[in-house]
Amino acid sequence: MINADSVPAINRHFRLQWEPAQDAHVLLYPEGMVKLNGSAAEVLQLCDGEADVATIIAKLQQKFPEAEGIDADVMAFLEDAHGQQWIQFPG
Amino acid sequence: MDNSGSNSQADYRNREHGSNSASQPLWLLAELTYSCPLQCSYCSNPIDFKNSGEELTTDQWLDVFAQGRQLGSAQLGFSGGEPLLRKDLEILIREARQMGYYSNLITSGMGLDAGRMEVFHKAGLDHIQVSFQASNAELNNRLAGSDKAFRQKLEMAREVKAQGYPMVLNFVIHRDNIDQIDQIIELTIELEADYVELATAQYYGWAEINRDQLLPSREQIARAEATTNRYREELDGSGPKLIFVVPDYYEERPKDCMNGWGNMFLTITPDGMALPCHSARQLPIEFPNVRDMSLEEIWYGSNGFNHFRGYGWMKEPCRSCDEKEKDLGGCRCQAFMMTGDAANADPVCSKSPHHHLIEEARLKAETQDDVQPLILRNARNIDQALARKG
Numbered sequence: 469m470i471n472a473d474s475v476p477a478i479n480r481h482f483r484l485q486w487e488p489a490q491d492a493h494v495l496l497y498p499e500g501m502v503k504l505n506g507s508a509a510e511v512l513q514l515c516d517g518e519a520d521v522a523t524i525i526a527k528l529q530q531k532f533p534e535a536e537g538i539d540a541d542v543m544a545f546l547e548d549a550h551g552q553q554w555i556q557f558p559g
Numbered sequence: 560m561d562n563s564g565s566n567s568q569a570d571y572r573n574r575e576h577g578s579n580s581a582s583q584p585l586w587l588l589a590e591l592t593y594s595c596p597l598q599c600s601y602c603s604n605p606i607d608f609k610n611s612g613e614e615l616t617t618d619q620w621l622d623v624f625a626q627g628r629q630l631g632s633a634q635l636g637f638s639g640g641e642p643l644l645r646k647d648l649e650i651l652i653r654e655a656r657q658m659g660y661y662s663n664l665i666t667s668g669m670g671l672d673a674g675r676m677e678v679f680h681k682a683g684l685d686h687i688q689v690s691f692q693a694s695n696a697e698l699n700n701r702l703a704g705s706d707k708a709f710r711q712k713l714e715m716a717r718e719v720k721a722q723g724y725p726m727v728l729n730f731v732i733h734r735d736n737i738d739q740i741d742q743i744i745e746l747t748i749e750l751e752a753d754y755v756e757l758a759t760a761q762y763y764g765w766a767e768i769n770r771d772q773l774l775p776s777r778e779q780i781a782r783a784e785a786t787t788n789r790y791r792e793e794l795d796g797s798g799p800k801l802i803f804v805v806p807d808y809y810e811e812r813p814k815d816c817m818n819g820w821g822n823m824f825l826t827i828t829p830d831g832m833a834l835p836c837h838s839a840r841q842l843p844i845e846f847p848n849v850r851d852m853s854l855e856e857i858w859y860g861s862n863g864f865n866h867f868r869g870y871g872w873m874k875e876p877c878r879s880c881d882e883k884e885k886d887l888g889g890c891r892c893q894a895f896m897m898t899g900d901a902a903n904a905d906p907v908c909s910k911s912p913h914h915h916l917i918e919e920a921r922l923k924a925e926t927q928d929d930v931q932p933l934i935l936r937n938a939r940n941i942d943q944a945l946a947r948k949g
């Protein structure tokens with residue numbers, strides 16, 4: 469279960485980067501690529517292995533003060549990203 | 560270079576997550592050399608690999624990589640032959656990383672050691688794929704034509720993991736090793752592979768002339784697939800991700816080769832020829848060379864890359880077929896090899912008037928009547944191989 473003090477990091481077998489040709493952030497992994505939508509990229513960029521989920525949500529809320537229900541969205545996305553093995557919870 | 564459909568794997572994995580904008584050479588495959596210390600009978604390199612032109616220089620490769628990046632290439636594969644034979648591999652890796660590529664080393668493991676692997680890691684190599692021929696030394700070494708291959712591969716696979724690389728293990732599957740698929744999977748679990756490609760050979764290059772010896776029977780495939788599924792269930796998400804690719808010979812519809820001609824894949828041969836697919840060199844089409852043309856002209860403007868784009872080139876039965884958008888008429892190389900005309904329907908399709916050729920091959924795999932011995936890929940065997948090809 470992911471909760472507020474879980475600390476997500478990008479799976480070390482994936483690389484997150486901005487791809488100009490795709491006009492999007494992507495995750496690169498052996499022989500493959502996932503093109504990310506804007507909100508997925510916002511969350512994943514904060515998964516640095518140091519910030520916990522509560523901090524990530526607070527940062528996003530600060531960046532997008534108008535957005536409602538950010539915490540639920542972020543939780544759902546992190547569950548999904550974990551299922552896809554894009555992120556890990558080291559330690 | 561392994562002939563195992565690892566490219567179709569790449570497209571499969573990409574497609575899993577959808578949303579790739581079409582027609583950028585996302586996947587750049589650099590075949591650095593045709594030289595190789597092994598002699599696999601399923602090798603996809605041209606039979607006449609000795610008589611291709613001079614290899615590109617370091618600077619020429621770097622220029623190709625830079626141009627590819629401009630066109631949107633994100634995945635870079637170092638392949639061959641055996642790419643480790645290039646002394647400048649470390650430089651190519653380092654520069655490619657700086658350009659922003661995700662780089663994949665596709666190797667037999669021969670010529671690798673812990674020190675060199677570490678140098679590559681520091682230079683920014685992202686992933687190593689090691690190919691195996693079988694799960695035990697005797698068979699592996701016989702198939703690879705080398706006494707030392709198996710031990711070296713095991714050692715290198717362990718080292719890949721020890722250094723923290725993600726690891727794909729690739730087993731080209733054929734009738735001599737398919738019945739040991741359980742042992743193969745056990746080995747990959749023990750080696751802690753992240754992905755395992757269990758891909759039946761595609762019958763190009765040396766594999767074409769050895770096809771009758773390589774193609775498993777339908778029953779063998781069904782058993783191997785069941786075994787793989789059993790392991791998938793047991794592993795239940797832990798351990799390696801198993802990817803089993805059956806030969807299209809047992810399908811009634813072909814695969815949409817390379818996700819579309821000139822749509823996503825760009826291969827550069829050791830001597831600089833640009834191809835939409837690594838087996839396309841055999842087609843009677845003039846393909847451009849990176850020595851003469853920019854990659855942009857090649858990708859968008861050259862005759863070779865526009866040849867089979869869209870549907871205008873199709874003949875019957877594809878031309879009026881309502882499934883043509885699904886499979887694009889199948890593989891151009893397979894159509895050419897089996898029917899003599901690359902614009903025909905892939906004979907795998909049951910609507911193709913040449914489909915009986917596939918049925919005959921299946922029957923041969925069943926009965927093993929009148930099957931010719933394997934010819935190992937090496938320079939001495941080129942004449943014999945060309946003669947069999949006819």
Ligand code: SF4
Pocket residue numbers: 560561562595596597598599601602603604639640641667936
């Ligand atoms: S001989 Fe084997 S290892 Fe060498 S390039 Fe061909 S398939 Fe790859």
Ligand code: SF4
Pocket residue numbers: 812813876877878880881882883884886887888889904905908909910911
């Ligand atoms: S006839 Fe051609 S387009 Fe139709 S299914 Fe067969 S290969 Fe595909």
